[in-house]
Structures are given as structure tokens and as C-alpha cells.
Amino acid sequence: MCGLIGVTGTVESAYEVYLGLMNLQHRGQDGAGILTTESRPGKEFHLQKGTGLVENVFSERSFKNLRGHAAIGHTRYATISRNDPNLLQPFLDYRLGIGLGHNGQIVNFYELRDKLIGSEKTAVKTLESDSDLILKLLCAHLADTVNAENLFKAVSLCMDELIGSYAVVGLVKDGALFGFRDPNGIRPLFLGRKENSDGKPAYALGSETVALSFLGYTALEEIAPGEAIYIASDGQMSRKQLRRDSYSPCMFEWVYFARVESEFGKTSVYRARFKLGQILAEQMKQQKIEADIVIPVPETSRISAVAIAETMGLPFRELLIKNRYIQRTFILEGQESRLEAIRRKLFPIAEEIEGKRCLVVDDSIVRGNTAMQIVKLVRQAGAREVILVSSCPQISSPCYYGIDFPSPDELIAYNRSDDQIASELGVDRVVFQTIDGLKSALGQLSLCTGCLSGQYPTDIGSAVEFEANRQKDREKPLGNRC
Ligand code: SF4
DSSP, X not given: OOEEEEEESXXXXXXXXXXXXXXXXXXXXSEEEEEEEOOSTTOOEEEEEEESOHHHHOOTTHHHHSOSSEXXXXXXXXXXXXXXXXXXXXXXXXXXXXXXEEEEEETTHHHHHHHHHHOTTTOOOXXXXXXXHHHHHHHHHOOSSOOHHHHHHHHHHHHHHOOEEEEEEEEETTSOEEEEEOTTOOSOOEEEEXXXXXXXXXXXXXXXXXXXXXXXXXXXXXXXXXXXXXXXXXXXXXXXXXXOOOOOOBTHIIIXXXXXXXXXTTEEHHHHHHHHHHHHHHHHHHTTOOOSXXXXXXXXXXXXXXXXXXXXXXXXXXXXXXXXXXXXXXXXXXXXXXHHHHHHHEXXXXXXXXXXXXXXXXXXXXXXXXXXXXXXXXXXXXXXXXXEEESSOOOOSOOSSSOOOOOGGGSTTTTOOHHHHHHHHTOSEXXXXXXXXXXXHHTOSSOBXXXXXXXXXXOOTTHHHHHHHHHHHHTTTOOOOO
């Protein structure tokens, strides 16, 4: 999962992209990059990339170099090789004069990589990642002149070959901005428009509505699955539906990943999380589950926990206090560092927990490591009973589309009943959202629920090979990520 933003037609394009990236920081904290173009011979592109948070990668001086009226930016969420600078985006092809950033994961990456590298036609020697693969594949299909028509043809050919999830934002050296989304719409992409002071339009493409709204873009619109868009440097916009297989956005955007101010599929993340809580509360009322207090696990579950407390008529209590300087454990790499981070980052207020029956609400339970540590903290604080509530249904299958869920045997819900999960986690009871409840809360009957149901929106025939190869790549600084 990564963050994408691109703008064209603005005076301070790089600075806008920087502010956009700041609003997409939660989508990737491993690195960031900005690519701009001045559209002048010899002055086409300016590129700066670095590892770490957006505010650490760019400084005031960066914007003296990152000149131009069009720019794209990327924040990286690494599933492997977090510190490898070669994997930072945007990627750039100087020959054709295009660059791009990608959010998603290509399931048949290794197959396509071998095909491209083996092809005399493309003369590709190395590929850094699946994002690099998309760029090289696109270039291989592009005619020498990059315009809307040629780009749409090339993207269409790419869509015939790529299997997986991809939202792409790209930049052409003449200042044109383009974007496209996979035929199942697994990863998000939005378009916004605003008017400059001279009355000319400026356009932006981005992963979340919050980033576009923050920059003053309005008339926000979701790019359709399989749709491509090209905005020429004079503001002329072309759009084309190239292919459409389904509408299967990732449910995890609403549940965990996206900012609460964002909206997907016309349902705001805030509203979806509140509804998830209400539905869970009704479920618990029917099951006659009783408790004294509702405690959210900060930060993502707070809205659902408020809804649960309100619906069940229970006090809502913030009794797990987060050390805000520790990164989200979900993004950390390696088992040991995860456990260590969880232990360090949450502190219980014991005197308020002691003797109480606690409903502890979390957004999801993946490996169970976080949950297990939290339960220990709450038990040590003297809780009489601990009921763990998950806003998300049981995650029991891998994600092949860019979320770093582990192999099935590391998933706590894989091949375990709810009672077995409860016993494993050391709680009195565990309550999960149902898939129907999730669909109802998100207002989407059509969703990707691959990691919940094992039913994926794309062919996953290459997935076993992909996982095996990715494991090998984890041990060396080259591979498929983001
Ligand atoms: S498998 Fe799960 S996490 Fe991955 S894209 Fe689908 S819903 Fe999202």
C-alpha cells in the first residue's frame, strides 16, 4: 500500500505534491519521492527521493530544484527491503520521457519480469520492482510520441498482461499528467479539479480524497476500474474505459488504512467505521454479551468503539494510552521488532480497569501479536473479564495485492475457530464482524474480500510462485514490493 499524488497546471506543483504527500503519509512511511517537469529541452525532469518520512526527505531547498508546472509524488510502504533506495518511486524512463508511481502489487511479476528481461525488443536488463515493471512494460508498448491516444493503447495492452492491483499516476516530460486503475479497482484513485487565479484549470490525481480536498481540489471523482485518464499540459482532458472486470475495492481501506476524512465508493471512512461498530454492537446485544466499559485500541478503532459504547449504552473509556512517537506496528518489519514496539507503545490506566469487564475494540486481528500483548496489559491492570472485539472479520488468507499480511500459518484466524482464537489470545471471548456486516457498513456489496474469504477478484494462479519468489527476494535487495 502506497500513497500517490499528481498535479498539473499549477504554479507550485512540487510544493502542492509535497503537501499532498504529507496527507498521504499514513499510506507509507518508508520513503518518498517527487518528480517534476519544466517541459523545456534539457530541463525536462527534476527528481528527488529519499528514505523515511516525507518531512525528512524534503526541505525548503528541495523546492528550488523541483521546478515545473506539473509533478507527481509517492510515499512508499515496503513489504520487503524497507531501506533500499533503489525501490523508491517515482520511476523514470528518460528515453520516452515518462515517469510514474504505483500503488498495488503485481501477482504475475516474476513471469512478466523474465519475459521482459528475455525480450530483445525491450532491451530491459534489470527490474527493480513491479512498479518498475509497469513503467518498462508501458514503454515497451508505447509509440515514440506520447499522447492520449498512444498512451491509452499502451495501457490497454498492459492491462491484458498485468494481473494484480495497480493504481498508477504518471508524468510526461511535456507536463501531461496521466493515471489508470486496475480493471477490478482494487487500489483507489481519484481526480480533482480547481481553478487558478487566471481562470485556467488545474487537475490532480491522488490515492485519497483527503489529500485532494486539502489542496483545494473539488468535484472529486473516483477513476473507474480499468479506466485511464490523460490531462495534456494545456488542460485538455481525455478519459477512456479500457477494460472492466469488476468493482472490487480493498475493504481494508475503510477498516484500517485510509484517513477517516477520506471517502471511497461514496462512503466516508468515518461513517463506515461508525457503522461497523453499530453492527457489532447489535450482534453482541443479540448474543447477550455484557460488559462494564468499552476500551478502544488506539487509533484506528476509536470510531467503532464509540459506536459500540453508544449502541450498547456502555461507558466509552480511553484507557490504553499510546506513546505517539512509536510507529504503527503493522508497518514494522520482522517479528521481534513488532513485539517490542507493541510493548513499548501502549500504557494502560490500571486504576480505571481494575475489576471491570472490558470490551476491548481493535480494527482487525492479523497475526494476533498486537492483540496478545494488549490483552496481557489489560489483564495485568486487573480486568475481571476481557472480550476482544474486531471491526474486521477473521483474516484467514493472504493478500496478494500489496497489504503485508503474512503466510496463512502465521494468521491467527487461519484454521482456528473463534473459541480457539480466544484461547490463543488469552481472552474470555472474541467477537468478529461478519462479512455481511462489513459489506453493509461499507455500503458496498461488491468488495475485495480475498483475505477474508479466500475468493480473489483476479486469477491468483501465479500466487504460490509469487510468494516463494518473494520470500527469496526478502533475503536480497531486489524484488517485488509496494
Ligand atoms: S485481499 Fe484483503 S487486504 Fe488484500 S486487497 Fe483484498 S481485501 Fe484488501
